[in-house]
Amino acid sequence: MxxxxxxxxxxxxxxxxxxxxxxxxxxxxxxxxxxxxxxxxxxxxxxxxxxxxxxxxxxxxxxxxxxxxxxxxxxxxxxxxxxxxxxxxxxxxxxxxxxxxSFKAIGKTDQSSQLGSLIKSSEINPELKRKIVGKLKDFSVRLVLTAHPTQFYPGTVLSIINDLIGAIKENDIHNIHLLLQQLGKTPFINNNKPTPVDEAISLAWFLENVFYKVASEIQTYIDDELGIETEEVRQLIELGFWPGGDRDGNPNVSAESTKKVATLLRTILFRCYYRDFRVVKRRITFRGVEKYMDNLQELFYENSFNPVENPVDETAQIVENLKAIQVVLKEDHNNLFVEIVDDLLRKVMTFGCFFTTLDIRQDSSILTQTFEYIIKKYPEETGISADFSSLSEVDKQTAIDFKELDLAFDEEATALEVDTLQVIRLLKDIQKSGSERAAQRFIISNCQQASDILGLRQLFLWSGWKKDTLTIDFVPLFETVDDLTRAADVMKSLYTNKEYAKHLKLRGNKQTIMLGYSDSTKDGGYLMANWSIYSAKIELTAIAREYDVDLVFFDGRGGPPARGGGKTQRFYASMGEEIANDHIQLTIQGQTISSQYGSLDTARFNIEQLLHAGIISDLKQRSGDTLTPHQKGIVDKLADLSYNKFMDLRKNPLFLSYLENLSPLKALSSINISSRPVKRNSDKELKLKDLRAISFVTAWSQLKQNIPGFYGVGTALKWAEQNNLWKDVQQLYLSSGFFQTLIDNCMMSMTKSNFDITSYMQYDEKYGEFWKMLHAEFLITKEYLLKLSNTSKLMENYPIDRESILARENIVLPLLIIQHYAIKVINEGKLDEKKREAYAKLIARTIYGVVNAGRNVA
Known part of the structure; x- marks a missing residue:
């Protein structure tokens, strides 16, 4: 061929x-x-x-x-x-x-030049340049690193990969051989479960070795090309961080670990500054700068190697001294070496004294529990009745009066209640050490009603914070299909609440809303999850515009398409007029971090892709990206059909049993991949609602069946053909970037599936018919996706990605055979404890290898 x-x-x-x-x-x-x-x-x-x-x-x-x-x-x-x-x-x-x-050689950078081409075009088109500059004044891309366990390279291995990339580029066989020897001696797994601080240290490798350099380089490139003055610079690339702050379902995160991570981030940043400053110091040896250089030497060195207990934000001092050096170089030394001072200044203006914003996240049930603890302990001071939980939602909102108090807590509180109240106070100290940007967001998981957010604001006001200086953004997270349906009503209740409206005004009338893909897919299947989020964005945007709120969507995306990954930049480029898209914010995690942002080349490419998507969606919107009522009706029907098909599968009595007994789901809880338990209520019997989406999707991917990424799509498309809507669906695929990306990402999930590996299951006495049902939907989905895309093989339009996926699947095939073999041996229950442990270890190691190989998400 x-x-x-x-x-x-x-x-x-x-x-x-x-x-x-x-x-x-x-x-x-x-x-x-x-x-x-x-x-x-x-x-x-x-x-x-x-x-x-x-x-x-x-x-x-x-x-x-x-x-x-x-x-x-x-x-x-x-x-x-x-x-x-x-x-x-x-x-x-x-x-x-x-x-x-080989990143450049295989043509990946062809697309990254889109941003450069757009900016170059503006040089001869003043109107285009004016529009781009105008767009950039209120636009940003925020990448939020999370510790979700979907890729398992420790920092030592990441460093070897980084060095190997360089050696291979140079074709340095001797060095490659040495690095492979190092790789052979370097362990790939942790002996103990990592703590939240361990996870932060691991992810900090990317901050220090990739983002520190790339983010400032891209910012400099755009500002220089568009002639934007340093004083007018709007930070385009922001970083967020969850390890140490994300306590949702993770009892191992505490206020102490949050404080340690905030300190760690600050210290690592100053060490980056200090390395750069040593270069400045080596070159800027002229008269007139001595005082400023001495000041910077002390600032950078002390904060790097002798950090104090409660540091303060020293960004202004650093900037003042660097600018003073710039002036001396300009006036007395012909701007000699001024570019290295400019570079350090740009980094300091980008990262301040905080490096990346540390987000705090907790489940609404814990926040409600903490609220109820306070009102029971202080009924007179708070003035809120102890039967608050039994009130209607309207009465709850009325009862919260936002009284400012400074209440204590004691041993009567549970550990989670203590942590909540401690971290609320700790946020003040973190902001003092690195400015408001160091930690300014509290994300409420499982947010179901407006009182969840109002109650959290009240907890801050009961903990010594004042209304007029409450420098915190409250971010609801809507994730399940039901929560997404209610989201617009929840936000309308907030926007019409006088006290919350005052708080929003204090925050620049900007409201961030997080939408999660992972649990949505587990809850309603691939098509319904994506359509529910898209529909919710339309409704939430309409409500925000009605109340003149600057809306920011923060997408909780995982690595694979089943968790919101895939060609994400194409989603952002095709949001249409009905969806707020002035800011792009998304989580990056696991293999997404290493594959898309693990090297300078890949990070620059993917960040520029997102920047271009955000700009182009505003400046050159395609008419087809705003769906017509007829098109919405079609997708709505397809989503319903797909949802019903998926829910029938979920309700099958064998559904959870199939995953537990034939996939390595049980093993996920025993391997040292994360500080967070594999399921909520970890001490109880497994229930689907408690199973984390990561574990759910990972288990299916280890079976090479990827059910969350396609199941129900084929049934829905077949219905469209049988009901004379096929031409409409075809037109939708051709005209709507959203729908096309949705379908193309589904094809990616299916390309990473291989039912042949588990074909023996069709003969299983218990699970044979269940396997056949899964396989039948795979075949019908494949048939209709190929027909819709007018191709002869899955991902035919993305040959590089397709070849990469197939090559990786070929590499790990032996791992999958070994894994399924070991699962079967253990399930037979004929092993003594020592042998059982050996086979369990075999399963665990295959999980690592299969997941690490599955990095193709973009």
Missing amino acids: KLSTKEAVFQNEVLTRFELFKSLFLTLPFQQVKDTGTLLPFFAQHCEKGVEKHQTPEEIINSFFVQHELYSDEQTQVDLLFRFVQYIERQVVLFDAIEDS
Whole structure:
């Protein structure tokens, strides 16, 4: 079969080089590496043939060992399987590094030039330039790093990948060989579950090594190209941070860990400044700057290496001294080396003394519990009746009178109540140390009514904060299908509340609303989740415009399309007139961080893509991006049909049992990937509503079935064809960027599915019919997606991404066979404790490898 040009480039730049460099593993001076590396290709091929024949994992693995008599006893077999897993883990790292080193060669940057082309066009089009500059005055992209466990490289491995990328770019075989040796010796997993602070340290690697440089570079490029004066600069790229602040469902986060993370972020930032300042100091050796250089030396050094207990924001001092140096260089030294001073100044103006905004998040039930603790402890002071919880929503809103008090709490409070009240007070100290931007948002998960937000504001006013200096944004998170339906009514109640309206005015009339994709998909399926959020955005925008509120949508997106990932920049470029899009805010997590922002090239590309999407959606909106009432009716019907199909699946009595017994769902709770439990109410029997969306989606992806990313879509599209709406759906796909991206991302989920791996399940006495039902919907969805996109294979329009996904799926196929084999052995229940532990460890390690390989989300 003849390859397309892009496929040929990928073949030469990535796949061929991967095969070449992969051979270096065989030369590593480690015991048994050569034997493992020699046998692995035979094992991989054996797995492929076994899958083609629809053999069970036991049949595949047992028949392999029959051919290799050296591994005749169970212990040596398990040892070899474990070495295969370790070997493949490192192959995945090598593939990551090769792919990233080839980033420009395989054409990824073709799209990133869109922003540059747009800005270049403005040089000869003053009207376009005026519009772009006007747009940028009230536009920003905020990337919020979360510790959600969807990718498991520790910081040490990330550093090796980074160095490997450089060595591969230079074709430095000697250094590549040394780095592969380092990789062979470096552990991939934690011996203990990470704490929230550990997670922050791990993610800080990206802040220090990528975002610190890239964010200021892009800002400088745009400002210089558009001729924007430094004094008028509006920060375009903002960073947010959840480790240490996100306590929703994570009892391991405390006010103490929040304080440690805030201190950590500040200290790391100053060390970045200090490294840059040493370059400045080495070059700026002229008369007239001594005093300013001494001031900066002390500021940067002391904050880097001798941080005090309660620091203050020293941004203004730093800026003042850097600007003074600029003046001396201009007036006395012909601007010699002024560019390195400019660069440091821009970074300081971008990151201040805080680096990234630390968000606080907690579930509404905990906040309500804390509120009720206070009114029961202080009935007279608060003036609120102890039967508050039994009041109607309207009466609750009336009862909250926003009285300013400074109340204490004691041992009667639960740990979660104490943490809530402590962190509310701690936020004042964090803001003193790094300005309001250091920590200014409190996100209310599971927000269901206006009193959830009003009650939280009241908790702040009972904890010493004053109304006129309450520098906190209260951010409701709407996630389930029902919550999204009610969201507009909730916000209208807030906008019409006189006290809350005053607070909004204090906050520049800007309201941030978070919308979560993960639980929406788990709750209602792929199509309904995305359509519910899109519809909610239209309603919420209309309400905000009615009350003259500047609305900011903050999207809780995960890595895979089933959790809101995929071609996210295309969503933002196609929001249409009915959706507020002046600010783009989204979570990035797990493999999304390493794949999209793990290197300078990829980070610059993806940030510029988002910036371009936000600008172009306003300046050059396509008429088809604002859906007509008829089109909305069609999508609404498709979403309903898909939802019903998904809910029938969820209600199937085998649904949860299938996941528990055939996927590695149980193993997710035992591996050291996150400080947060795999499910809420972790000490109770598993219920779907308690299962975290990450665990839910990960379990399906390990089965290579990816149900949350497509199930119900095919049934809905078939209905459209049978009811004479197919031409309308086709037109929708061609004209609406939102709908096209929705369908294309669904194809990505399906490309990463492989029902052949689990085809043996169709013969299972208990789950056979259930598997067939899943497979039937996969086939019908594939048929209609290909028909709708007028293509012959999934993701045909994205050949580079398709080839990358298929290559990675091929690498991890042996891991999946080993994993499913180990699950079956454990489920049979015939093992002693020692052997059971060995197989459980085998499952855990395969999970790491499969997830790390599945980084293709954009």
